Amino acid sequence: MKTLSRKQREVQEREARILEVAQELLVQHGYHGLSMDRIAEVLEYSKGTMYQHFSCKEEVLLALANQALAVRLQMFRCAAAYRGRTRERLIATGLASELFVKLFPHHFTVEQVIRLPSVWEKTSPRRRDAMRAFEMQCIAVIGGIVRDAIACGDMELPTGTSPEHIVFGLWSMTFGALSIAMTSVSLSDAGLQDPLAVLHENQSRLVDGYGWRPLSHEYDYQATAEKILSTVFSAESRAAAARNRA
Amino acid sequence: MKTLSRKQREVQEREARILEVAQELLVQHGYHGLSMDRIAEVLEYSKGTMYQHFSCKEEVLLALANQALAVRLQMFRCAAAYRGRTRERLIATGLASELFVKLFPHHFTVEQVIRLPSVWEKTSPRRRDAMRAFEMQCIAVIGGIVRDAIACGDMELPTGTSPEHIVFGLWSMTFGALSIAMTSVSLSDAGLQDPLAVLHENQSRLVDGYGWRPLSHEYDYQATAEKILSTVFSAESRAAAARNRA
DNA sequence: TTCGGAATTGACGTCTTGTCAAACATTGAC
């Protein structure tokens, strides 16, 4: 029993190291620079051993994605637990997404690649389901805030509009804005020097459009954001700032 | 002179055929199924000849992207020329994006791939600039509608907010929603059966949030959308419907 | 017909993924 569990621990340990190296290669040399051979070479294991852990390269990527998504879900839960008005809690989740992309810049590439049908197809149902579960739980966290807002009278939704509609709106806008900001080259040429600030404005306007009180001109949400960054996510925002400097 | 131009025509013709085949392979076998060897095999040319036209595989992809983007820009311009209130013209451009992704489903994969840094790096400045130019012109078209709205009093923007901010909001939301809808598997599990309808609602709410008149509850924009689809984009919407059936 | 430059070819070098038989290590029974 003891020896078995030691073996198991060794296997888990090595799996973690594989992902560590994979992430490092991804950060340093991009997607092109990530290969099973190179991971094996760095870790001084043979390629065969790699394939004992992950049946294909795509599985490594999806495992990497899931690792990061677990952290993101945790951050979302911290954000949703912020003690404040419902709309402030929503802002906290928005800040969580931004800090997440700053802290895990490689995750963006990973998600871009993993979502390609020809890559997705090769992954295992087990890990696919894990990823879906993370996605659903993130939606549920934000959806919960929306429901709280309705319950406490901060907002009314017309019949036919479910809380998930707002979640989808914020999700798509945030995802889209970060995607474009990360990959598009000509934004500042088009008069968009600070896409993050513009994203914040648009998020506010969208939520205003749903009549979620207090509306953006009735309340100092800038102060809310600063407070959240310095309390709930103080460690994360310091780490992100440090990374920005480097 | 005459013979030279005939040669040139032959070259252009072949280039078009290469892109045709590349698109077909992409649609039928996904990104994984697209290779230079296979294009050459289908066209019964040698691989070397392929590389006379495109210096690498990435160039083929970017050429494909630019081909589609030219069509999209054209569609945007048609949309913006719709004779109606400014907000109706905006809706026309939204419909144009949707029809575009329905008519060029492969373009989505292409853009996803081309935006990967390790792919983008290998492309030529010439084609990169072309892509950037298409992007900027699309922004300019929508930006023009926003400016018209301000000029005719349909909307006021606070100081510090440029028309491009709204463009970015709509762009990111639409891009994000379509991305998620195309690649995410668990949407209907999360209560989002019809992401396109939800996108429309969110676009309306965002524009409402900017106070662009007439607001969504003051006007029948559903009717506008139907009219646009049956007039400006009647050919495109019929083609998209036919493709949906298949 | 012949010549010279341009276009075309496909074998080749290199890299990557994923497999598998053989070598090696570990365990538990005696």
Place this chain on the structure above:
DNA sequence: GTCAATGTTTGACAAGACGTCAATTCCGAA
């Protein structure tokens, strides 16, 4: 301590992709 059985690790190998380039073919002009 020995040994067989079981599990693990290895690296050579097959398959397939990209991109190159020397050799060949083609073609128009003289």
